[in-house]
Amino acid sequence: MSSIDKLLIQGIRSFGPGDSEKAVIQFGTPLTLITGQNGAGKTTVIECLKYATTGDQPPNTKGGAFVHDPKLVGERDVRAVVKLRFRDIGGHMVTCHRMLQALQKPTKIEVKTVDTSLEKIGRDGQKMKLTARIGEVDREMINHLGVSKAILTHVIFCHQEDSTWPLSEGKALKLKFDEIFASTRYSKALDAIHKLQREKSAECKGYATELDYLKKHKLKAEELEGELMDMQRKVETSKAEIQRITSELRPLEERKQEMNEMYGEADSMKTRIAELESSKRELDRSLADLRRKISQPFTGSREELQRLRDDHHSQLERNKQDLAHVERQCKDASEESSGIEQQLSQLYHEQGRKEMNHKNHLQLVEKRDGELLSLATQLGMERFKDAAPFSSETVRRFLSETGKRVKGEEEKGRQEKLRFAQKEDELQKEINDLRTNLAQIDQSLKMRERTVAENREKMAAIERKLASLGSGGSALEGLQKELSSTERELEEVKSQTDITQMDEALEVLRSEKRKVEVIMSRLQQELSVISRQSSSRGALEALRRDKRAKEERYQTEMCSMEAELLTVLGHIPAPDDRDVPTQLENIERTKNRELQSSQEQFQKGRFGLSRLQTQLEETENQLKAKKRRVEGMDTLYCNFTSNNLEKKKQPKPGIELA
Numbered sequence: 171m172s173s174i175d176k177l178l179i180q181g182i183r184s185f186g187p188g189d190s191e192k193a194v195i196q197f198g199t200p201l202t203l204i205t206g207q208n209g210a211g212k213t214t215v216i217e218c219l220k221y222a223t224t225g226d227q228p229p230n231t232k233g234g235a236f237v238h239d240p241k242l243v244g245e246r247d248v249r250a251v252v253k254l255r256f257r258d259i260g261g262h263m264v265t266c267h268r269m270l271q272a273l274q275k276p277t278k279i280e281v282k283t284v285d286t287s288l289e290k291i292g293r294d295g296q297k298m299k300l301t302a303r304i305g306e307v308d309r310e311m312i313n314h315l316g317v318s319k320a321i322l323t324h325v326i327f328c329h330q331e332d333s334t335w336p337l338s339e340g341k342a343l344k345l346k347f348d349e350i351f352a353s354t355r356y357s358k359a360l361d362a363i364h365k366l367q368r369e370k371s372a373e374c375k376g377y378a379t380e381l382d383y384l385k386k387h388k389l390k391a392e393e394l395e396g397e398l399m400d401m402q403r404k405v406e407t408s409k410a411e412i413q414r415i416t417s418e419l420r421p422l423e424e425r426k427q428e429m430n431e432m433y434g435e436a437d438s439m440k441t442r443i444a445e446l447e448s449s450k451r452e453l454d455r456s457l458a459d460l461r462r463k464i465s466q467p468f469t470g471s472r473e474e475l476q477r478l479r480d481d482h483h484s485q486l487e488r489n490k491q492d493l494a495h496v497e498r499q500c501k502d503a504s505e506e507s508s509g510i511e512q513q514l515s516q517l518y519h520e521q522g523r524k525e526m527n528h529k530n531h532l533q534l535v536e537k538r539d540g541e542l543l544s545l546a547t548q549l550g551m552e553r554f555k556d557a558a559p560f561s562s563e564t565v566r567r568f569l570s571e572t573g574k575r576v577k578g579e580e581e582k583g584r585q586e587k588l589r590f591a592q593k594e595d596e597l598q599k600e601i602n603d604l605r606t607n608l609a610q611i612d613q614s615l616k617m618r619e620r621t622v623a624e625n626r627e628k629m630a631a632i633e634r635k636l637a638s639l640g641s642g643g644s645a646l647e648g649l650q651k652e653l654s655s656t657e658r659e660l661e662e663v664k665s666q667t668d669i670t671q672m673d674e675a676l677e678v679l680r681s682e683k684r685k686v687e688v689i690m691s692r693l694q695q696e697l698s699v700i701s702r703q704s705s706s707r708g709a710l711e712a713l714r715r716d717k718r719a720k721e722e723r724y725q726t727e728m729c730s731m732e733a734e735l736l737t738v739l740g741h742i743p744a745p746d747d748r749d750v751p752t753q754l755e756n757i758e759r760t761k762n763r764e765l766q767s768s769q770e771q772f773q774k775g776r777f778g779l780s781r782l783q784t785q786l787e788e789t790e791n792q793l794k795a796k797k798r799r800v801e802g803m804d805t806l807y808c809n810f811t812s813n814n815l816e817k818k819k820q821p822k823p824g825i826e827l828a
């Protein structure tokens with residue numbers, strides 16, 4: 171338990187700031203009684219203890235009442251010191267030092283803490299500064315004393331002014347008790363403890379599960395370890411066994427290798443024997459074959475045989491040349507046949523085109539005849555009505571006649587056009603004059619109407635004036651003069667504006683206007699007739715152009731037709747020649763026959779070509795067989811000469827080439 175040892179007070183309340191005025195109180199054990207008269211300073215001692223332990227100044231001392239009043243010492247500022255020495259809960263002697271300054275301002279006293287420190291006094295009397303910060307000193311004081319601030323404030327050093335707090339009610343009392351007993355902190359700590367307990371129990375459960383799991387694993391690991399040991403032992407044994415077997419196997423493998431090599435050699439020898447046997451059989455067969463083919467054994471010498479062989483080779487060469495010649499012929503024949511095929515297709519194409527042209531020509535002739543007939547009917551050319559089908563001469567005559575007529579019509583048209591143009595100009599001029607007249611009449615009519623209206627207004631004004639003058643007063647004479655002058659003016663106006671005459675003139679002008687309008691409408695009609703005639707002339711011109719184009723096309727078609735007919739028939743037939751279709755049919759038949767003969771020729775060529783190819787193949791086969799035979803004979807001959815020296819003396823077999 172902590173205990174207070176000594177307190178130094180200087181410059182607080184009635185304790186003066188001078189060094190001689192400072193008071194030091196030594197506290198006794200277990201009890202210290204403080205006695206004194208009123209105002210002696212007992213409360214000040216308790217306040218200083220509270221200030222030293224908690225750092226709180228007494229209540230209601232904000233205006234500097236805690237520090238000795240500077241005015242009392244005639245100073246501007248007063249420094250106050252409170253120093254407390256106490257034994258902390260660890261039994262160590264600790265000193266708390268707090269210094270205040272009261273500064274006299276014009277209206278108030280300002281108090282501030284200027285120094286605070288906490289020192290620990292060791293067993294050897296050495297001082298050790300623990301801290302010098304105000305907040306930390308307050309906290310450390312509570313830690314060292316082992317008493318909470320609330321107990322220090324409200325219980326141990328409770329100020330006499332606050333000593334009635336246990337008698338207060340409700341919330342304030344509860345707050346104080348909560349503070350003293352630190353119930354909030356306690357409940358928070360309890361909550362924290364419960365929370366921690368829950369967490370730890372959960373952790374424990376986890377650990378228990380983990381422990382079970384680890385135990386199982388440990389057992390399994392032990393089993394596995396045992397198995398592993400067994401396996402390792404087995405492996406060691408197996409390794410030793412393998413080594414033994416391997417050492418035993420090595421000579422066996424070497425032996426096996428040797429055997430395999432021997433088997434390989436035996437196989438190759440067998441194969442070689444089989445090959446030799448088969449070649450022997452082949453040779454025997456070919457020898458027997460040759461012997462069979464030798465109808466007459468050759469009895470000549472070796473040189474003669476050689477010569478015969480050379481002859482055979484030269485014959486072979488000739489055969490080859492013949493073969494090449496035949497091949498060339500075959501190639502030529504095939505090229506010729508492809509050329510014939512090409513010509514044939516061209517001929518077919520040409521024939522089709524010509525047939526089409528002939529049909530078109532006949533259609534055009536028919537169409538031309540129809541058009542000529544209709545034109546002859548339109549133009550009233552009676553001679554040509556029964557002339558269909560038209561001959562070339564008739565067409566030429568018809569065209570020259572129609573051309574003349576067209577020229578005459580064109581001349582007429584031109585003259586008519588000129589006449590119409592002149593008439594149109596005249597009419598246009600007349601219309602323009604009439605329009606000018608009409609505009610003038612309109613203008614004068616409007617002017618006169620305006621004049622009439624103005625005069626009427628003037629007359630009305632004069633009449634109004636006259637009426638007012640008639641009922642006048644004193645200025646009668648002046649007005650009489652004005653009246654006479656006005657009457658004169660009126661007479662003049664009346665003389666100028668003879669209304670009846672003007673109305674008549676207006677009527678005349680109106681009738682003139684109507685006449686002019688009638689003339690204009692007539693002229694408009696004439697103009698529209700003329701424009702219609704000009705459009706008809708345009709249509710006629712278009713028809714003529716169309717006719718000319720058709721004539722040109724007809725001439726072109728005719729020229730191409732004539733050229734084709736000249737090519738096909740050898741002459742240009744007359745249009746009225748009825749034999750042309752028959753001639754064309756005959757030509758077609760001839761061409762078809764030619765085509766057929768060409769096809770036959772082509773087939774023959776193809777057949778000859780295939781025959782030649784067959785011959786060529788046969789010759790090639792024969793050539794190959796002869797080559798093989800010659801090679802076999804060469805081999806045989808060599809064998810005979812090299813290996814069978816004794817047989818050389820015997821008569822050689824005759825060789826006859828097949």
Ligand SMILES: Nc1ncnc2c1ncn2[C@@H]1O[C@H](COP(=O)(O)OP(=O)(O)OP(=O)(O)O)[C@@H](O)[C@H]1O
Pocket residue numbers: 183184185206207208209210211212213214215234235236237238239242
């Ligand atoms: N700021 C101050 N400067 C100088 N003297 C002061 C100051 N404030 C208070 N005093 C004086 O300090 C004294 C207060 O002392 P205190 O109240 O401690 O006496 P007390 O022994 O407790 O009196 P009581 O028995 O009446 O409670 C008064 O005499 C008062 O005049």
